[in-house]
Amino acid sequence: xxxxxxxxxxxxxxxxxxxxTEPRIKLAVKDLSIRYGxxxxxxxxxxxxxxxxxxxxxxxxxxxxxxxxxxxxxxxVFTPGMRVSGDIDFNGRDTRRxxxxxxxxxxxxxVFPLPVGLPMTVYDNVxxxxxxxxxxxxxxxxxxxxxCLTRAAxxxxxxxxxxxxGSLLSGGQQQRLTIARALSQExxxxxxxEFSIAVDPVTTMRIEDxxxxxxxxxxxxxxxxxxxxxxxxxDRTAFFLDSECVEIGVTEDLFTGEVKDQxxxxxxxxxxx
Amino acid sequence: MTTANTAMFQASRLNQRNEKVQVxxxxxxxxxxxxxxxxxxxxxxxxxxxxxxxxxxxxLFTPPTDGMRTGGVLPALIGTIWxxxxxxxxxxxxxxxxxxxxxxxxxxxxxxxxxxLAIINLAGxxxxxxxxxxxxxxxLFFGFGTSILAASLTLAVxxxxxxxxxxxxxxxxxxQAFREACWNMGAxxxxxxxxxxxxxxxxxxxxxxxxxxxxxxxxxxxIMFTGAxxxxxFLPQSVFDQxxxxxxxxxxxxxxxxxxxEDVPYGIALVLIGLVLTMNSASIAFRMWLRGKKxx
Numbered sequence: 001x002x003x004x005x006x007x008x009x010x011x012x013x014x015x016x017x018x019x020x021t022e023p024r025i026k027l028a029v030k031d032l033s034i035r036y037g038x039x040x041x042x043x044x045x046x047x048x049x050x051x052x053x054x055x056x057x058x059x060x061x062x063x064x065x066x067x068x069x070x071x072x073x074x075x076x077v078f079t080p081g082m083r084v085s086g087d088i089d090f091n092g093r094d095t096r097r098x099x100x101x102x103x104x105x106x107x108x109x110x111v112f113p114l115p116v117g118l119p120m121t122v123y124d125n126v127x128x129x130x131x132x133x134x135x136x137x138x139x140x141x142x143x144x145x146x147x148c149l150t151r152a153a154x155x156x157x158x159x160x161x162x163x164x165x166g167s168l169l170s171g172g173q174q175q176r177l178t179i180a181r182a183l184s185q186e187x188x189x190x191x192x193x194e195f196s197i198a199v200d201p202v203t204t205m206r207i208e209d210x211x212x213x214x215x216x217x218x219x220x221x222x223x224x225x226x227x228x229x230x231x232x233x234x235d236r237t238a239f240f241l242d243s244e245c246v247e248i249g250v251t252e253d254l255f256t257g258e259v260k261d262q263x264x265x266x267x268x269x270x271x272x273x
Numbered sequence: 274m275t276t277a278n279t280a281m282f283q284a285s286r287l288n289q290r291n292e293k294v295q296v297x298x299x300x301x302x303x304x305x306x307x308x309x310x311x312x313x314x315x316x317x318x319x320x321x322x323x324x325x326x327x328x329x330x331x332x333l334f335t336p337p338t339d340g341m342r343t344g345g346v347l348p349a350l351i352g353t354i355w356x357x358x359x360x361x362x363x364x365x366x367x368x369x370x371x372x373x374x375x376x377x378x379x380x381x382x383x384x385x386x387x388x389x390l391a392i393i394n395l396a397g398x399x400x401x402x403x404x405x406x407x408x409x410x411x412x413l414f415f416g417f418g419t420s421i422l423a424a425s426l427t428l429a430v431x432x433x434x435x436x437x438x439x440x441x442x443x444x445x446x447x448x449q450a451f452r453e454a455c456w457n458m459g460a461x462x463x464x465x466x467x468x469x470x471x472x473x474x475x476x477x478x479x480x481x482x483x484x485x486x487x488x489x490x491x492x493x494x495x496i497m498f499t500g501a502x503x504x505x506x507f508l509p510q511s512v513f514d515q516x517x518x519x520x521x522x523x524x525x526x527x528x529x530x531x532x533x534x535e536d537v538p539y540g541i542a543l544v545l546i547g548l549v550l551t552m553n554s555a556s557i558a559f560r561m562w563l564r565g566k567k568x569x
Contacts, residue, residue, distance in 0.1 A: 078456055080380060106459025116454040119473050128468065129458045178454075185458055 023050035025089075026189060026219040027072065032086035034067045034076075041067040045086070045245045047238055054211065054220045056234025056251060058227055058267070063240035065223045069191045072221075073108045074101040091188065106133065109182025109218075113194040115174035117166035118181075122149075122158050125166040125177055129185045144184055151214070152180035153206050172203035179207065183214075190214065191221045196229065208233055227268050231255060239264045320546065324539025332540060336506045341526060342533045346544055351508050352421075352516030353548060356496060357489045359425035359512055360432065365482060367429075368436030375437070376444040377466055396434035400494045403431040407499040422512040424500025431495055432485045439484065443477020444470060479560045483553045490549045493520040503529075519545040 027049040034042040042064035049055045057065050067082070074095060076082040088095045090104065098104055106129070118125050126145045135141060145162070149155040154176040158169070166177055175195060182190060192211075196204040211220060211233060224230050230237050230251060237251040239261075247254065247264040259265050266272050284292070331345055338344035379385040407427025417423040447470050455465040501518040503525055509516040519541060527538040 073457060075453075075457065078453075102459045102461055104459075105457060108457075110454075110457040112450070112454070114450070116450045118451055118454060118469055120469075128455070131468075132458065132460050132464055181454075181458070 023053070025049070026051045026091065027221075028087075028089040030087040030089075032068070032071060032084070032088060034064065034071055034085075035083045036067075036081050040243050042071075042240075042245075043243050047245060047248050049219060049221065050236075051219055052215055052217075053235040054215055054222055054233050056230035056237035057221065057223045057240060058225070058230050058237060059240035060267075060272070061225075062242075064243045065240050066193055068240070069110070069193055069221065069223060072189075072191065073105045073110065074098065075105075077101055106185055107188045109179075109185050109187035109190045111175070111178050111182055111190070111192040111195045113197045115171055115178050115198060117169055117174040117177050119165065119167045121163045122166045122169070122177060123162040126180050126184045129181065148180040148183040149177075151183055151210065152176045153210050154180055172199045175199050175203065176207065176210075179210065187218055189219045189221065191223070193223045194225050196224070196226065204229075227270075231268075239267060241267070317546070320539055320543045324536055324541075324543040327534075327536050327540035328543060333544065337504065337522075341504060341522075341530050342537075346519065346522060346541055348505060348508055349517040349519045349522035349541070350544060350548065352501065353490055353519040353545070355421050355509050355512070355516060356425055356428060356500070356518055357486060357552065359421055360428040360489045361482070361485065363425060364429035364433045364436055364485065368433045368481075369440050369478060371433075372437045372440035372444065373466060376441045377462060377470065392434045392437055395430075396438070398431075400431060400492055403427055404495040404498050406430070407495055412499050417513070419498070419502070419515050420500050420513045421509055421516055422500070424496040424516075424518075425512070427495045427499045428489050428492060431492070432488050435485045435488065436478075436481045439481025440474070440478045443474040443480070446477065447473050476560050476563050479556050479563075483556050483560075486552045486556075487549050490545065490552070491520055493518075493524055497521050519548065 025048050029045055029047050029049075032042060032045040033040070045068065057068065059065055070076060070079060070082070071084045072088055072090070072095070076084045084096070086096070090107075095101075095104055118128065120128070123145055126148050127141045130141055130144050135144070146155060146159075149158060154173060157173060158164070158177075166174065169177060175198065179195075195207060199207070208229070211222070214220065222230065222234055234251045236249060237254055238245055239247040239254065241263060246261050247259060249259070250257070253259070254264055254268050263272075333345060333350065334347050335345035336347050375385060375388065379388075404427065407423060407430070411417050411423035411426045412419055415423075417426075451469050451473075452465050455469050456462075460468070496518055500515060501521040502515045503521075505515065505517055507514075523538055523541045523545060526533055526541055
């Protein structure tokens with residue numbers, strides 16, 4: 001029953017996709033455990049995420065997926081009761097011993113399950129992060145806002161109402177606004193937490209296309225409750241279940257190839273419970 | 274087909290009962306609302322009918338004469354403005370900053386809970402107790418004497434819970450998701466407060482300030498030992514002067530001056546209420562302007 005999550009480098013396949021022979025390690029997680037008080041949210045996770053890959057995380061509710069993301073960008077500091085142990089190296093730096101968590105977070109874009117359009121204009125939503133970085137010039141901000149909205153496939157829909165409230169856009173638009181806001185951070189790493197929960201299928205497909213293009217520039221962690229979404233997008237995928245990382249592998253292998261744990265195959269094929 | 278559809282939309286007995294109950298509750302709530310505004314209308318009506326006659330420019334802008342039986346209310350009017358403004362200046366910044374700390378920074382531990390409990394208790398302390406505290410602390414211990422400063426400090430201590438509670442409530446009405454989105458971008462707590470939380474809670478904070486203005490202007494007990502006097506023909510020149518105040522003047526005119534015309538106390542009360550409404554309407558207008566501007 002005890003599943004051993006080992007650090008595995010998929011031979012050949014991922015390398016062929018990214019066009020690299022030796023993938024650079026973006027994020028190395030060693031023996032990560034997360035507790036809330038006495039409740040264990042995640043236990044003994046070891047994995048590595050390569051530069052410019054889409055790393056999928058699948059698993060049922062309460063498997064520890066969201067907690068995993070929170071540990072990466074050190075949101076545990078702002079979450080009462082959350083205790084994290086283990087190592088998380090980001091770009092070779094140990095984030096657990098980092099004093100400047102703000103700099104870390106500003107390099108990591110996060111997209112939440114429910115879209116969060118901040119109660120300010122569309123323009124201000126996207127300009128917020130650059131402004132936090134100290135960019136004041138209107139011309140510079142204009143360029144950033146247009147570029148990020150365009151890359152998030154939202155520019156055409158909102159270019160005539162940049163001064164409308166971001167929180168009044170439709171759900172699908174707000175989610176793309178959230179992605180534009182994450183991109184305005186010029187992130188090294190983009191973490192999406194079940195982004196399609198409140199989004200219609202057409203918008204979901206548009207966002208998926210956006211993600212495929214973004215792979216050229218950023219590393220992406222895609223937490224999803226849609227197994228097929230992971231299959232469409234992720235180079236490699238981890239399966240979280242009951243606070244443990246059961247399996248890590250090249251995505252296609254989880255569906256058709258060898259799996260270490262039968263529960264993985266049961267889950268991806270929908271025979272679960 | 275037709276009969277089935279007709280039957281489907283026929284009101285069942287349960288439907289009829291639900292409808293009756295719903296009408297009853299609507300009437301009940303309506304009556305309660307009427308009971309709420311009736312005293313307000315009665316008070317205002319009485320004041321206008323009985324005291325409206327004495328209101329004139331002369332009444333507003335001359336000091337009392339003939340042992341306060343005739344003349345106007347100028348020193349009391351100016352004194353109340355001094356007291357309210359000084360008290361606001363002291364309590365609003367402290368109250369708002371403390372509320373921001375309690376809501377945004379302080380963790381949920383026994384210390385914070387004790388502070389919150391203390392604030393609620395402070396709001397429950399009778400004003401005469403505040404008056405004695407002000408006398409002991411500000412007049413005597415700090416040596417401010419009976420002065421506007423001592424009276425305003427007493428009023429500030431007394432009304433600060435209103436500001437703190439109103440501010441805290443409106444800060445906590447801002448959805449947590451907004452804060453987390455901002456934190457996730459690398460914003461500090463203060464950046465988040467300044468750019469996301471405060472802009473969306475200003476209107477609620479202003480409500481607290483409005484409530485405080487009303488209370489401060491009307492209080493009598495806390496100022497009668499600490500800075501307000503029975504009678505002075507002089508206008509205050511600084512916060513270290515004593516002053517007349519409308520609330521105390523009303524009390525004096527209504528109970529301590531034999532032979533005063535009956536409509537004068539009503540007139541004083543009308544001036545006091547008019548002053549409060551004038552001060553409030555400024556912040557209400559500001560609040561409406563802010564509300565029209567944005568909301569999630």
